[in-house]
Amino acid sequence: MYITLTLNPALDISVSADDAQVGRLNITGSSSISCGGKGINVSRALRVMGENSTAYALLGGEPGRILAGMASREGVSLAVTRTAAPTRINIKVIADGGARQTELNGRGGPIAESELIGLFRSIKDDLDRAGASESVTAVLSGSIPQGVEKSVYNSLTAMLRSRGAKVVVDASGEALKLAAEAKPDLIKPNAAELGGLIGRTIESFGGLVDCACEFYRNTGVSVLATSGGDGAVYAGKEGVWTVNTPKITMKSFAGAGDTFLAAFLYRLRDGLGDALRFAASAAAAKVELEGAAMPSSLAEMAKHVGEIRAEKIG
Numbered sequence: 001m002y003i004t005l006t007l008n009p010a011l012d013i014s015v016s017a018d019d020a021q022v023g024r025l026n027i028t029g030s031s032s033i034s035c036g037g038k039g040i041n042v043s044r045a046l047r048v049m050g051e052n053s054t055a056y057a058l059l060g061g062e063p064g065r066i067l068a069g070m071a072s073r074e075g076v077s078l079a080v081t082r083t084a085a086p087t088r089i090n091i092k093v094i095a096d097g098g099a100r101q102t103e104l105n106g107r108g109g110p111i112a113e114s115e116l117i118g119l120f121r122s123i124k125d126d127l128d129r130a131g132a133s134e135s136v137t138a139v140l141s142g143s144i145p146q147g148v149e150k151s152v153y154n155s156l157t158a159m160l161r162s163r164g165a166k167v168v169v170d171a172s173g174e175a176l177k178l179a180a181e182a183k184p185d186l187i188k189p190n191a192a193e194l195g196g197l198i199g200r201t202i203e204s205f206g207g208l209v210d211c212a213c214e215f216y217r218n219t220g221v222s223v224l225a226t227s228g229g230d231g232a233v234y235a236g237k238e239g240v241w242t243v244n245t246p247k248i249t250m251k252s253f254a255g256a257g258d259t260f261l262a263a264f265l266y267r268l269r270d271g272l273g274d275a276l277r278f279a280a281s282a283a284a285a286k287v288e289l290e291g292a293a294m295p296s297s298l299a300e301m302a303k304h305v306g307e308i309r310a311e312k313i314g
């Protein structure tokens with residue numbers, strides 16, 4: 001059983017406007033709204049693979065209701081803790097067919113302590129009800145809203161691990177650093193996030209591999225580090241593995257990392273090589289689609305597998 005957590009979801013509004021100027025009336029071309037929550041995205045991708053998950057999320061106000069409706073229509077089971085603060089709205093202004101993008105992102109929150117306690121309690125109660133009969137993989141993803149301590153993923157990791165769950169963290173900055181101290185089973189940084197974690201700038205794929213290995217050696221926490229079109233590296237008890245990416249026409253990067261992670265976890269039962277190949281294929285199939293759209297089937301996610309090589313290098 002999978003659970004995902006999104007503390008800081010966003011309703012994403014994208015508009016196209018080539019020459020938008022601040023302080024002027026700008027006429028937009030196309031416009032769309034989509035669901036911007038990293039944990040929710042992991043649940044959406046798992047759904048396409050036929051896997052049910054419970055997507056815990058803090059949601060508030062009208063944007064929260066719209067987002068919940070969108071996720072439910074895709075078959076995602078949401079476990080919502082309502083917040084007084086409305087869910088943030090992120091605005092993307094897309095120019096030159098996607099070549100230039102201006103983002104106006106809300107911080108999210110403020111979240112009241114009682115709301116966070118309510119969320120923790122609902123996760124705890126659900127896990128205690130499931131008992132030891134179910135093996136649980138929990139994915140904690142994304143930024144931390146105002147009013148919530150940066151140590152929140154650290155506390156959640158400890159709580160989930162004490163209940164026997166396998167914990168995966170996809171976060172950045174201080175939240176990731178503190179989470180790693182609670183020894184989750186896996187972290188999923190991109191190159192910038194892994195660099196931030198170990199205090200170095202990662203400038204090449206070789207550098208990414210070195211940093212992932214060093215982090216695993218020093219902490220015992222497995223690392224799945226992705227690096228856009230360059231591919232990804234895994235360093236953990238199964239050794240060090242790399243995977244490349246297929247050549248594709250990219251449309252939207254949004255959710256590439258979430259899809260990669262969901263697909264990796266889904267295929268892990270077949271071993272590291274298969275998991276990495278399937279993850280790179282599913283993420284590429286995601287990047288080929290516009291906006292937040294997910295591939296529509298398992299077959300679509302697997303369509304690039306034959307073009308991808310996963311190698312055990314250490």
Ligand SMILES: Nc1ncnc2c1ncn2[C@@H]1O[C@H](COP(=O)(O)OP(=O)(O)OP(=O)(O)O)[C@@H](O)[C@H]1O
Pocket residue numbers: 189190191226227228229230231232244245246248250253254255256257258259260279280281283284287
């Ligand atoms: N241009 C591309 N071509 C092929 N595959 C890609 C491309 N960009 C990304 N991917 C795939 O998606 C994976 C994840 O991408 P990336 O490293 O950009 O994630 P991320 O920065 O965590 O993204 P996000 O957090 O926004 O979802 C990559 O490891 C790769 O497999």
Ligand SMILES: [Mg+2]
Pocket residue numbers: 170189190257258
């Ligand atoms: Mg990411």
